[in-house]
Amino acid sequence: MSPAQPLPAARLLAAVPLFKALTPRTLALLAEACERRPLRRGEWLFRQGEPSTGMYVMIHGEIKLIASTPARGPRLTDVVRAGQSFGEPVMFLERSMLVGAQAGTDALVLHLPRETLFAELERDPRLARRLLAGLSQRVESLVLAMEQLAMASGTERVAAYLLRHADGDSVTLAAKKAEVASQLGLTPEHFSRILRELVAAGLLRVTARRIALLDSDALMRLAQPR
Secondary structure: OOOOOOOOHHHHHHOOHHHOOOOHHHHHHHHHHOEEEEEOOOOEEEOOOOEOOEEEEEEEOEEEEEEEEOOOEEEEEEEEEOOOEEOHHHHHHOOEOOOEEEEOOOEEEEEEEHHHHHHHHHHOHHHHHHHHHHHHHHHHHHHHHHHHHHHOOHHHHHHHHHHHOOEOOEEEOOOOHHHHHHHOOOOHHHHHHHHHHHHHOOOEEEEOOEEEEOOHHHHHHHOOOO
16 A cells, blocks of 8 residues: 555554454444644643543554643653553543643554544443443553552663563653653753763663663563562
């Protein structure tokens, strides 16, 4: 298929784990209603406080989820990558967005309207089970992350973060180091100091945002709270 003919939405959805088990009819109905949202790096998909209109599916690129409070200012809460979905919790609660979503890279996102999803959830129980499973996994990940923030040292948090986001033996930070530091509950200075210590120990090699993991076994030992 030529670049002038983008892949049909049904094929894009069918490649996402959340939708793989759905019937062709359900996929076709969702695809017909979904909207493509191409984004340039730095462009906002939505802002914190805007009304929720549905859920989103990442096709390619990365989206940064950013929460902001008067006391702490903006803080990176998560990075969404290809094959993942987001926006479901506030969609079900019918509340405004708890975070803003900004493109960390050029990206393509599909927007699935709430009304279409609700109608299909009532008709196709497989879609409901898939969404529930996805939300349950996300809750489990959030609980583990909160436990780690509460109990782990800064070095343990950084080691666990690197292992969790590793692609083979390297990690490419999806955001600026200061944003990653805020996600881990660290100051930028503390985060940079930990990276320098891990480099000095021979566990990492840092080149801008790319971090090579030179000793994953040692990092795994460091990631275990004491």
